[in-house]
Amino acid sequence: MLATSIDSTRSQPALSAGMSGMSAMSGHGSSPLLATSDDLSKCKYVAKSAQLGDGNFSVVKECINVQTRECYAMKLVHKNLVRDKLELIYREFRLLRTLSAQIRRIENESTAHTLVDYFQGHHHVLQLYDYFETHDSIVLITQLCDKDDLYEHITTQGHLDMQRQVAPYTACLLSVLRFLHAQGIVHRDIKAENVLFRRNKRQPRLGAGRLPDEYDLAAHDLILGDFGLATRTSDSGALTEYVGTISYIAPEIVRCKNSVSETPREKEPYGAGVDIWALGVLAYFMAFGYTPFDCETDDETLDCIAQCDYYVDDEAMRDPENASLWDFLRRCYVVDKAKRPSAALLTQHPFVSRYFDTEEAGSALRPGAVHRNRSFNTLRETASSDSDSDDSRKSISTPMTHYSYGAGEPDHNTSFMDLDAQENALTKTTSHGNASVGDSRPGLRRTISMTAVKSSPSAYRVNKSNNASIIASHSTFFLDPAPPRAALMHGTYSEAPLQLSNFNTTPKATSRNNSSRSLFSLINGASGDKGADPVRSEHWRTANEAADAQAAPVTFDLGGSDDDEA
Numbered sequence: 110m111l112a113t114s115i116d117s118t119r120s121q122p123a124l125s126a127g128m129s130g131m132s133a134m135s136g137h138g139s140s141p142l143l144a145t146s147d148d149l150s151k152c153k154y155v156a157k158s159a160q161l162g163d164g165n166f167s168v169v170k171e172c173i174n175v176q177t178r179e180c181y182a183m184k185l186v187h188k189n190l191v192r193d194k195l196e197l198i199y200r201e202f203r204l205l206r207t208l209s210a211q212i213r214r215i216e217n218e219s220t221a222h223t224l225v226d227y228f229q230g231h232h233h234v235l236q237l238y239d240y241f242e243t244h245d246s247i248v249l250i251t252q253l254c255d256k257d258d259l260y261e262h263i264t265t266q267g268h269l270d271m272q273r274q275v276a277p278y279t280a281c282l283l284s285v286l287r288f289l290h291a292q293g294i295v296h297r298d299i300k301a302e303n304v305l306f307r308r309n310k311r312q313p314r315l316g317a318g319r320l321p322d323e324y325d326l327a328a329h330d331l332i333l334g335d336f337g338l339a340t341r342t343s344d345s346g347a348l349t350e351y352v353g354t355i356s357y358i359a360p361e362i363v364r365c366k367n368s369v370s371e372t373p374r375e376k377e378p379y380g381a382g383v384d385i386w387a388l389g390v391l392a393y394f395m396a397f398g399y400t401p402f403d404c405e406t407d408d409e410t411l412d413c414i415a416q417c418d419y420y421v422d423d424e425a426m427r428d429p430e431n432a433s434l435w436d437f438l439r440r441c442y443v444v445d446k447a448k449r450p451s452a453a454l455l456t457q458h459p460f461v462s463r464y465f466d467t468e469e470a471g472s473a474l475r476p477g478a479v480h481r482n483r484s485f486n487t488l489r490e491t492a493s494s495d496s497d498s499d500d501s502r503k504s505i506s507t508p509m510t511h512y513s514y515g516a517g518e519p520d521h522n523t524s525f526m527d528l529d530a531q532e533n534a535l536t537k538t539t540s541h542g543n544a545s546v547g548d549s550r551p552g553l554r555r556t557i558s559m560t561a562v563k564s565s566p567s568a569y570r571v572n573k574s575n576n577a578s579i580i581a582s583h584s585t586f587f588l589d590p591a592p593p594r595a596a597l598m599h600g601t602y603s604e605a606p607l608q609l610s611n612f613n614t615t616p617k618a619t620s621r622n623n624s625s626r627s628l629f630s631l632i633n634g635a636s637g638d639k640g641a642d643p644v645r646s647e648h649w650r651t652a653n654e655a656a657d658a659q660a661a662p663v664t665f666d667l668g669g670s671d672d673d674e675a
């Protein structure tokens with residue numbers, strides 16, 4: 110691992126030098142050298158001025174690669190905003206890049222007959238295609254998704270249809286978590302705002318007798334994004350950071366907040382189970398249109414999470430047709446992280462097992478009676494066994510020892526048959542309290558992720574063994590058509606992208622294929638112009654802001670780990 114100076118490579122033709130792409134976005138965090146206009150690459154992307162969305166540190170816009178006319182999402186992370194939080198973007202980039210490489214490998218190896226589940230988790234991870242740096246921004250070029258995310262879908266519809274949407278959407282996200290966790294990656298920010306819908310929706314060809322109308326096929330277009338808080342457990346050692354989004358964080362993360370003054374050694378580390386808890390929160394939100402633990406203040410919410418005290422709609426709880434969902438949620442909301450099931454085990458749960466190849470799990474566990482509950486009300490019960498009748502809400506407390514895996518990590522081989530055999534009937538602690546909680550429940554609002562990342566310049570190093578051009582070329586799989594390598598930026602330091610109110614061309618939305626065994630063959634295959642269009646490219650490349658060249662860039666080391674592409 111050794112640092113590479115930006116200016117030593119920037120003057121090279123960006124796309125011909127193996128390390129140039131990487132080094133342009135990498136560096137050592139000290140004494141950055143001034144770039145001149147000669148050093149700047151032309152930007153190969155033009156963005157729409159209107160944004161698709163924004164986050165704490167970034168704006169996301171639709172863009173077009175001027176050579177291939179493929180459309181992507183452009184995430185512009187403003188350097189000023191991340192100057193003391195470089196590790197955030199560094200970590201997100203590294204993870205997305207590694208995941209993209211891993212996904213490419215899997216997709217190349219996959220054949221139709223090996224696809225046994227309806228959802229292939231790796232198809233639903235936001236794909237990184239390209240990256241570059243300008244004077245003001247670090248820019249990630251990713252798969253293009255719809256403007257409306259899952260949060261918008263839920264709030265627009267009030268709540269989602271249990272049978273057609275909640276169950277398959279949950280199954281799809283469970284499939285993503287199973288994939289990520291198998292790679293040793295914890296997302297740590299599973300929430301509706303981070304679930305997108307792929308833009309390029311193609312009509313799937315369904316196999317005979319294959320569930321054409323039983324569920325919303327948009328489930329195959331879910332894309333999990335925002336890997337800003339994701340981490341590899343092997344990279345981070347014990348996870349003890351208080352990060353995530355309050356409504357969705359697990360009790361063990363809450364405990365990390367409360368033990369902030371303790372030495373790291375004394376903190377109780379958490380793992381992939383935090384994503385399972387958050388998936389339970391999201392499934393609940395999809396089903397009922399509000400989140401289970403939210404109170405008026407953050408402190409109250411954290412207390413409720415720590416005690417697993419969640420809102421329960423009385424009617425919805427009693428409806429036997431919702432039993433499967435409630436049971437799924439109870440499996441997710443286990444306070445003891447060692448007893449919370451893994452994503453792999455949860456695929457056997459009746460609420461979602463129809464979407465997985467879980468024959469061994471036993472057909473008796475397969476659901477058939479999960480239907481939409483159209484008539485829930487907002488009266489919920491509170492679980493606190495000590496709550497008084499003047500409590501403003503009622504609740505049901507999930508027992509913390511709902512079932513037992515024994516000590517240590519969950520046994521991923523344990524089936525739900527085994528678990529159910531161990532399990533006692535759910536012991537609800539229903540308290541009195543007659544007041545409706547409708548008034549006390551805080552209004553829904555888009556959530557904000559918490560970060561606890563401190564700057565650590567020493568972490569930025571360059572790994573010369575990672576060849577940027579190889580990594581970049583690997584980030585282009587499943588493009589339709591695949592762009593020539595020269596059409597990518599490969600991390601170069603470039604002029605700011607031109608921004609237009611609209612593209613005066615007919616762009617091709619770029620997306621990876623849908624997933625599922627029945628959806629694997631798609632009606633519309635790759636077609637169209639496969640080559641770069643240099644004339645058009647030059648046309649698009651005019652009018653970039655040369656002013657960008659006047660100051661030194663923030664330097665980044667995006668050197669990968671050893672398990673990145675070789």
Ligand SMILES: Nc1ncnc2c1ncn2[C@@H]1O[C@H](COP(=O)(O)OP(=O)(O)OP(=O)(O)O)[C@@H](O)[C@H]1O
Pocket residue numbers: 161162163164165166167168169182184235251252253254255256258302303305334335336337557558
């Ligand atoms: N690939 C994409 N296609 C379409 N829209 C996107 C895409 N990526 C992000 N968005 C939109 O931009 C918003 C912000 O993106 P993202 O969550 O990645 O930014 P962030 O700065 O990491 O956010 P946060 O501060 O919440 O962590 C998303 O909520 C979504 O609406």
